[in-house]
Amino acid sequence: MPFIMKRPLKKFEYVAPSKLEDALAILGKLGEKAAILAGGTDLLVFMKDRAIMPQCIINIKNIAGMDYIKETEEGGLAIGALTPIIKINESKLIKQKYPSLHECTTKAFHSWQIRNMATIGGNICRSSPAADAVPPLMTYDAEVKLVGQKSERRVLLEKFFLGPNKNVLDREILTEIIIPPQKGNCGMAFESMKRVSVDLCKLNCAVKIVLEGNTCKDIRIALGAVAPTPIRAKKVEETVRDKEVTDELIEKASQKVVEDISPITDARSTAEYRKQVSVVMVRRLIKQAVQRAK
Amino acid sequence: MATITKKTVKLTVNGVECEVEVDVNEVLAKVLREKLGLTGTKIGCESGECGACTVLIDGQPKLSCLILAIECEGKKILTVEGLSDPETGKLHPIQEAFIENFGFQCGFCTPGFLMVTKALLDKKTGEKLTDEEIRLAIAGNICRCGDYYHIIESIKAAAEKMKRFS
């Protein structure tokens, strides 16, 4: 008896251009009917589930020069969209200067095979509210470069997401993630809560704090899986910014996170649980970030 | 640029160059099993979560259920069949270690664990292999029989046999 795949992929057409312009020309022509294939760890699962049924797959992995991690002239960082998670994990530069981004590759993406296959651009473009690479990047005020057939724009990552699985991409390819220089005495931390190691998170959070002595000069807090898109916890940030950082202040500020988030109940957690845990997570991560800045 | 629905791709599978005609919607696992007769690679969840379909592509462990065969054009693929000596059929030290240390029960997950172990030990030279490293390496592989203790013991024994310190 022949072996029967439980979930064969529906028929589609395929193209694997080696030039970005060629990929964009096809994407420009086909629009919604085409899907970009990077690591495939989200796309092929969606296609097997029939959640999406593209007429054409545009594999962009043959396009050279989209897999890199390099410091920019201004002293920030540029990451190519096709950089696999494993490279981010192994980068000494990222471990040293952007520890929360490094942590997202150790506290999430546990599967070695997935780390080898999944790309950072794919994690962003999939636009899951639970994407683990997004909160750290949001705390760095990262931007993404989106290239279309006749256009090129830079969008603040925070403004990229429109809803679950929805983003601002309009027949465009995300080519690069740009992190501006992180000024001052920074402390960073990230955590992702999962039921089992290969699950999507119930909740994730990244914090970046800039300290001058004991005063918070600036702070960014980003959370995932607690709203339709990854979000900033601006109420918490306001409470801490320009203040002397004490345990009492951190306690008071972390309570405010419930005003920033709008979690839902789903298979992974209840809304009430997510609210309670967000408070704890924000409190712990602010403390950890403060400690690391000192 | 023209789109395609079929192509004859060149792959090097277990050291042997081959040409195989694939439909673009066929995943590598299916082509290995059905077109190349290499049924050692197992298909469990078909969605990236169990690791049973793990093969090494250019030396890196990847999931053959989430890679299109056509994406593998020109690549070197190693499956569980490629572990033993092609001349004598003698098992690879990793396979021997799994047999000697009861590293499986039903065996369905075993090809995936063997391939991850191969990649781990290939990468590792000299320094001591820690339990933590082993656990991290196999985090993407599920054993439904729950034989993790023996799997970890087998991996340590394999490291020992291959003179990768454990």
Ligand SMILES: Cc1cc2nc3c(=O)[nH]c(=O)nc-3n(C[C@H](O)[C@H](O)[C@H](O)COP(=O)(O)OP(=O)(O)OC[C@H]3O[C@@H](n4cnc5c(N)ncnc54)[C@H](O)[C@@H]3O)c2cc1C
């Ligand atoms: C077993 C398993 C474990 C996982 N664990 C985690 C985890 O711990 N944390 C986590 O966050 N995610 C996890 N994921 C989800 C997934 O691996 C990541 O989101 C991954 O980063 C997606 O990248 P990719 O390159 O595989 O994307 P693909 O699947 O290739 O693409 C994803 C989407 O983005 C689009 N796209 C990709 N690249 C571009 C681009 N450059 N420009 C425009 N559009 C693009 C595609 O069209 C598609 O819609 C897991 C998935 C599996 C199967």
Ligand code: FES
């Ligand atoms: S069958 Fe590929 S990971 Fe389960």
Ligand code: FES
């Ligand atoms: S031995 Fe049965 S699944 Fe692992």
